[in-house]
Ligand SMILES: O=C(O)CCC(=O)C(=O)O
C-alpha cells in the first residue's frame with residue numbers, strides 16, 4: 001500500500017527566527033520544523049568529519065576520532081535487522097567493536113539467508129555525560145528551556161531503591177544522546193519517551209523522516225488498540241490495522257547540519273540515507289508538560305488493568321501499579337510529582353529574586369503550567385491520604401519536606417541551573433547580574449541570584465506552606481506565590 005504524503009516539513013533558517021517566534025509557531029503549536037544554519041560552529045562538525053581527499057569534496061565520518069577518544073566506552077546498539085517485542089533487538093558492546101563492525105560492513109541487502117546478518121546502529125549513547133570535558137556542541141537557544149535535562153543534572157528520577165537500584169548508571173542519567181550508524185540503518189515507528197519534544201541534529205550524513213500528527217495516532221493501532229505498527233514499509237494487514245490506509249504523513253530529508261524539531265506525540269520513522277552521526281535531546285517544559293502527564297495517566301491505566309485480577313489479594317495494589325508504571329514508562333506519578341514540586345520550588349525561589357524582570361515572565365509561565373498539571377493530579381488514587389501513608393519515606397520526604405529540600409546541595413544546583421537557563425534566554429538581564437556578581441556583594445540565601453546579605457526568600461516560601469502533602473498543597477502554594485509576586489516591586 002503506497003504511503004500518502006501530505007507535504008514536506010517546513011524548513012527555516014534558524015538565524016532569522018526569534019525565540020518568541022519559535023515558541024509561538026512550533027512549541028506552542030506543536031508543529032515540526034527543520035532549522036538550518038545553527039550548527040556551523042560546532043566542534044563536532046569539524047572533529048567528527050574526515051575529509052578523505054582534500055581536492056575533491058568527498059567526506060566520511062571520522063570513525064577513528066571515536067575509536068581513540070572513546071576506546072573504553074561500552075555502548076548500546078540496535079540490530080536493525082532484528083525485531084524484539086515492539087523495538088529493534090538491543091546489544092551491548094565496546095565502542096571500538098561497534099566501529100570495527102561498521103567499517104567491515106558491506107550491506108548490499110541481497111544476501112539470501114533465513115537469519116539476516118546483523119546490521120548495527122549505535123543509539124542513545126550518553127556521550128556528553130561520559131565525556132563532559134569535550135565540547136561537541138552547544139544547545140541552540142530554542143531548545144534550552146529543558147526541564148528534563150536541567151533536573152537530571154542534579155537529581156535522579158527515582159528514589160525508591162527497588163525501582164532504580166543503580167542510580168549512577170549512565171542509563172538513568174540524562175536524555176542527551178549521540179546516534180551513529182551506516183547507510184540503511186533506521187529507527188522503527190515510535191512516539192518519543194514521555195511524549196517529550198526532541199531535537200536531532202545531523203553532524204554528518206543524511207536522514208529521511210516521516211512524521212504523523214498526533215490527531216492520527218489512533219490509526220496506527222490494531223482493532224484492540226493494543227499493538228501498533230513497527231515499520232510503515234512492512235506489508236501491513238488491512239484486517240489487523242484498518243486505520244492505516246487513512247494516515248497522511250509529512251516527510252523531510254534532513255541534510256548534514258540541519259536540526260529537526262519533533263513535537264510531542266508525533267509518531268515518526270527515520271532512515272539513514274548515508275553513513276550518519278547525529279546528536280539528539282529529549283526534553284519538556286511548560287509548553288508540553290501536559291503531554292507528559294497525559295501519557296502517565298494513559299500508561300497507568302494500562303498497568304492497572306494488567307494486574308486488576310490480583311487487586312483483592314494484594315496488600316498494596318497502588319504501589320504495585322506505580323512500580324510497573326515506572327518500569328514500563330520510565331517514571332511514575334510520585335517521580336513526576338517530586339519533579340514538578342522541586343522544579344516549581346526552584347522557580348519560586350528565583351521569581352522572588354527577580355520579580356520584575358523578563359525572566360519572571362518565563363518563571364510565571366512555568367508555574368502556571370505546573371499548577372494546571374498539579375490540579376489534574378489531585379483526584380488520582382495515588383494521592384489519597386490512605387495511599388500516601390504507604391509510600392516510601394524517600395518519596396514522601398522528597399516532595400513534602402520543603403525545609404529539607406532547601407538545605408540540599410542538589411536543590412541549590414537546580415536553582416542555579418534554572419536561573420542560568422532563563423537568564424541566558426534574556427541577555428539584557430544577564431549583564432546586570434554579571435556585574436553584581438563581579439562586585440562580590442555578600443549573599444544572604446542560597447540563590448546565586450541573591451545580592452542581599454539579609455535576604456530570607458527561603459524563609460518567606462516556607463512561611464507560605466510548611467509542608468507539601470500532595471498536589472492540592474502545591475496548587476495552593478503556587479496560587480499564593482502568584483498573588484504575592486504581583487505586589488513585589
Ligand atoms: O535518528 C534516528 O534514528 C531516530 C531519532 C529519533 O527518533 C528522535 O530524535 O526522536
Ligand SMILES: [Fe+2]
Pocket residue numbers: 190191192198268
Ligand atoms: Fe524519536
